[in-house]
Amino acid sequence: QRARKLLVARKAGHTGSLDPIATGLLPLCFGSSTRWSGYFLGSDKYYMATVRLGETTETGDSEGAVTKRVSVNVNESQVRSILQEFLGTRLQVPPMYSAIKMAGQPLYKLARQGKEIEREAREVTVHELEFQSYNGRDIELTLRCSSGFYVRTLATELGERLETGGHVVGLRRLGVAGLLIDEALTLDDLEKMAGPAERRTRLGAVGEALEHLPAVEL
DSSP: OHHHHHHTOSOEEESSOOOTTOEEOOOEEEGGGGGGTHHHHTSOEEEEEEEEESEEESSSBTTSOEEEEOOOOOOHHHHHHHHGGGOEEEEEOOOSSSSOEETTEEHHHHHHTTOOOOOOOEEEEEEEEEEEEEOSSEEEEEEEEOTTOOHHHHHHHHHHHTTSOEEEEEEEEEEETTEEGGGOOOHHHHHHSSSHHHHHTTOOOHHHHTTTSOOOOO
């Protein structure tokens, strides 16, 4: 809404919210381009994530209370080996702490009430998964995944495979479809510009934003 007012746009919409602890890219659509927002909701996402071993939390990330702690005795080669298991297409059960709705209620609201609902596994794909670093406790990795993939679930399952438990302590979205964070502006950047006319010069064309889709010429 702040961006909409700064651009004096009639309407605005985002293309998929971020988890509370996450930072990074959030593509916004303004005016008539809001009708295209769905094409970004279902597109691939790029992330940099930090997974902490030795602690399991209620939510799968650092927002939740720690439910279990164990000592970590895992080396880098073990981490690299098990990470490869998560590449490709597989079924993933969404976490309870997610915005998915069941019977009109977001799952996270039910989870906060102490309720556990059976969730149907969904097919997701990890196209790329790159090991970046490991300091004996925290694993840093980058990944490109399909829409609907939960990095928190990856952290939980990775922790289970390493028998240490695990959760996400850092998550940054680097890209959505063909849009990259290097091309993005912060709200502060937008506010410092002289006025709506200058701010509008930084808007991308819808056609450019949809270059990740196959083209058909008629």
